[in-house]
Amino acid sequence: MWNIEERNLLKLILKELIPASEDGKIPSAGLTNVINYLEKKSKEELSVKKLFNVGILRVKNFVISTKKDINYINSKDTILFLKILENEEPFFFKEFLKHTYMGYYSEPTVRPYFGVSSNPPHPIGYEVPLEESNFLESLVEPVKKRGVCYRKC
Amino acid sequence: MQKNEITKNPKVDVLIVGAGASGAAIAHSLTELGVSITCLEQGNWVDHTNFPSTKPDYELHRYSDFSCDPNVRKQPQDYPINSDESPITPVNYNAVGGSTINYLGHWPRFHPSDFRTRSLDGVGNDWPIDYETLEPFYDINSNIMGVSGLSGNPAYPYYKTTLPPITIGKLGQILAKGFNKLGWHWWPSDTTILSQEYEGRSKCVNAGTCDLGCAAGAKASVDITYWPLLKRKRVELRTQCRVREVTINNDGMAKGVLYYDSEGNLQEQKAEIVVMACNGIGTPRILLNSKSKLFPEGIANRSGLIGKNLMFHPLSGVVGIFDEPMDGFKGPMACSILSQEFYETDKSRDFVRGYGLHSGRYTTPMTYALGGYGTDKLIPWGNEHRKSMDEYPYLAGLTVVTEDLARESNAVTLDSGLTDSNGIPAPKISYKVDENTKKMLVHGEERAKEALLAAGAKKIISAGGDVWWRAGWHQMGTARMGNNPENSVVNSWGRCHDVKNLFIVDGSIFVTAGAVNPTCTIQALSLYIGDSIKKNVENLFD
Ligand SMILES: Cc1cc2nc3c(=O)[nH]c(=O)nc-3n(C[C@H](O)[C@H](O)[C@H](O)COP(=O)(O)OP(=O)(O)OC[C@H]3O[C@@H](n4cnc5c(N)ncnc54)[C@H](O)[C@@H]3O)c2cc1C
Numbered sequence A: 001m002w003n004i005e006e007r008n009l010l011k012l013i014l015k016e017l018i019p020a021s022e023d024g025k026i027p028s029a030g031l032t033n034v035i036n037y038l039e040k041k042s043k044e045e046l047s048v049k050k051l052f053n054v055g056i057l058r059v060k061n062f063v064i065s066t067k068k069d070i071n072y073i074n075s076k077d078t079i080l081f082l083k084i085l086e087n088e089e090p091f092f093f094k095e096f097l098k099h100t101y102m103g104y105y106s107e108p109t110v111r112p113y114f115g116v117s118s119n120p121p122h123p124i125g126y127e128v129p130l131e132e133s134n135f136l137e138s139l140v141e142p143v144k145k146r147g148v149c150y151r152k153c
Numbered sequence B: 001m002q003k004n005e006i007t008k009n010p011k012v013d014v015l016i017v018g019a020g021a022s023g024a025a026i027a028h029s030l031t032e033l034g035v036s037i038t039c040l041e042q043g044n045w046v047d048h049t050n051f052p053s054t055k056p057d058y059e060l061h062r063y064s065d066f067s068c069d070p071n072v073r074k075q076p077q078d079y080p081i082n083s084d085e086s087p088i089t090p091v092n093y094n095a096v097g098g099s100t101i102n103y104l105g106h107w108p109r110f111h112p113s114d115f116r117t118r119s120l121d122g123v124g125n126d127w128p129i130d131y132e133t134l135e136p137f138y139d140i141n142s143n144i145m146g147v148s149g150l151s152g153n154p155a156y157p158y159y160k161t162t163l164p165p166i167t168i169g170k171l172g173q174i175l176a177k178g179f180n181k182l183g184w185h186w187w188p189s190d191t192t193i194l195s196q197e198y199e200g201r202s203k204c205v206n207a208g209t210c211d212l213g214c215a216a217g218a219k220a221s222v223d224i225t226y227w228p229l230l231k232r233k234r235v236e237l238r239t240q241c242r243v244r245e246v247t248i249n250n251d252g253m254a255k256g257v258l259y260y261d262s263e264g265n266l267q268e269q270k271a272e273i274v275v276m277a278c279n280g281i282g283t284p285r286i287l288l289n290s291k292s293k294l295f296p297e298g299i300a301n302r303s304g305l306i307g308k309n310l311m312f313h314p315l316s317g318v319v320g321i322f323d324e325p326m327d328g329f330k331g332p333m334a335c336s337i338l339s340q341e342f343y344e345t346d347k348s349r350d351f352v353r354g355y356g357l358h359s360g361r362y363t364t365p366m367t368y369a370l371g372g373y374g375t376d377k378l379i380p381w382g383n384e385h386r387k388s389m390d391e392y393p394y395l396a397g398l399t400v401v402t403e404d405l406a407r408e409s410n411a412v413t414l415d416s417g418l419t420d421s422n423g424i425p426a427p428k429i430s431y432k433v434d435e436n437t438k439k440m441l442v443h444g445e446e447r448a449k450e451a452l453l454a455a456g457a458k459k460i461i462s463a464g465g466d467v468w469w470r471a472g473w474h475q476m477g478t479a480r481m482g483n484n485p486e487n488s489v490v491n492s493w494g495r496c497h498d499v500k501n502l503f504i505v506d507g508s509i510f511v512t513a514g515a516v517n518p519t520c521t522i523q524a525l526s527l528y529i530g531d532s533i534k535k536n537v538e539n540l541f542d
């Protein structure tokens, strides 16, 4: 649905919305899968499609206004543009940001950067040892010592 | 093919509307009567092997087909809810199992004082029953649902839990030490999540996505606890049947119900007794929609109180950032530890009644990015985003769960324009957070900060008193219980004052809200009502 030019326009802003980590280990939201997710969303819902088209047009105009090749637009200019866009098109911006977060964090390869498994949580889950009963008893001991704390009535 | 005429079904003894927590419990109790019992449920059975938590993109389902918000979920069995005039929207699940399909299994009981708020604190009304009345039914229900917990909690009269506690995890241990430093009450959460295998169900694997369905079967949803027992006892369950109204005879007794089947055809089901179990929003909705000459304002509504006195548990959250990973996404979402230090009224404070500090575990990265700690505010973009997400593994939070006071102006009415797919008017919520509650939230947030700092938090993030929008999990009070027909809808055992063969067993009949999750009390109440029906069976309609 989106051509290469449009995908590149989106990539330009996505990588500023969620930038890569300083050491480059955690990727930015410019990932292909995020763009694919946004495209899928826009195919599924007409209202999203319309909204995104408005956004793409704004980005296109921004790129034209810089008089630079898209690959040479610097991060500072893009961030400035995004701040203006956030101000002038708050509804689009919020929706786009929401979908960007959804696209990015639903990507299984991203979760491990935050300590969360790339696998679905079921059936394996996580290993969390049960507290030994002695340990738990010692932890609640001070609470027990204070005695009953409900009103008898 | 839709038919024009109404299909009439043979009369049954007991007809229950709603196959969720309360409907299943009363059905179980009444099976002892050996009578015919039929339950009508608008949803279907859910397939536990296909829950979102088994899918790679599981988090996305929280914002679409498995959202707790029916206005987002929009599945065929859902009805819309107009919450434009409320800062809190009701959430639910419509299926066999009701909202226990996506609930979080936190299982604290009411306190004895919750039943006596008028006598003790001069607010709300006293219940016509007390804690002791429900005590045996709490125990029966615990054994059927399977409750893990640590017996001996000093915030309650002594009771024994069915199973040992689930793990409180690293996060719970660290917070517990903070509470101990301050000398405040805390206790491992009671929960219907299994710490050990029980009745053929597996123990919890700490997947942390209990709201997306428990594919392990560790969380007690009533489709896997009560309903298998009910099937064996030949309770008839008709799914995809949406009740439109309760009908009335000329003698003022409920005749039965009219409902739409899966094809959209209207059917009539007559019954000796009708039991409403559609939850605190669904039940008043159907009762208000059951208009007749005898009851122009809705069946059993001579008091005018059906739909009124809606209570939630308004809540807000405070998050601490610690200097070691807290593993918050591992383990049941809502169940680790609970502090009831501020539960009871303290006259030195500027509010009456109280609140709990619940240590939720932490959700997954997407949920944090989209809503911080339960608010609907996206975390910032750009470099700030990176910083926020760098903190994510180090988070631990406390939610302030407040007791709501009953106000007639907080109400469920029928929306004049919005309907479900069968054309039944949708419920409309008009609700304001009470001044007393606002003070509690402010107090609670300050105490939560104190506790987090005592536990070692290096930084605090707070919602600043904003109540969570999708915190309408607990829906109570909309057809309350009482001895006086002028200021209550049902009597002390759930029978409508105005219609003597119509019973209500869900959270609608709560008189006060307590400051704890309500479902163990809803089910204990439902079992108690079943028991009362059995005891009064000879003169049930007197
Ligand atoms: C996300 C979430 C988390 C929660 N966490 C907790 C928790 O940790 N602890 C706790 O105590 N509680 C929790 N709750 C609340 C708990 O789920 C409810 O209190 C409980 O399920 C209420 O029981 P009920 O029988 O009144 O209603 P439900 O269990 O909601 O059942 C009502 C049933 O009635 C059916 N119904 C409604 N209208 C009609 C109609 N017209 N015709 C036919 N059928 C109809 C519905 O489809 C539904 O299946 C949570 C709820 C949610 C949504």
Ligand code: SF4
Residues within 6 Å of the ligand: A125, B193, B203, B204, B205, B206, B207, B208, B209, B210, B211, B213, B214, B215, B216, B217, B218, B219, B331, B332, B333
């Ligand atoms: S954390 Fe435990 S209870 Fe929750 S969904 Fe996973 S296995 Fe089930």
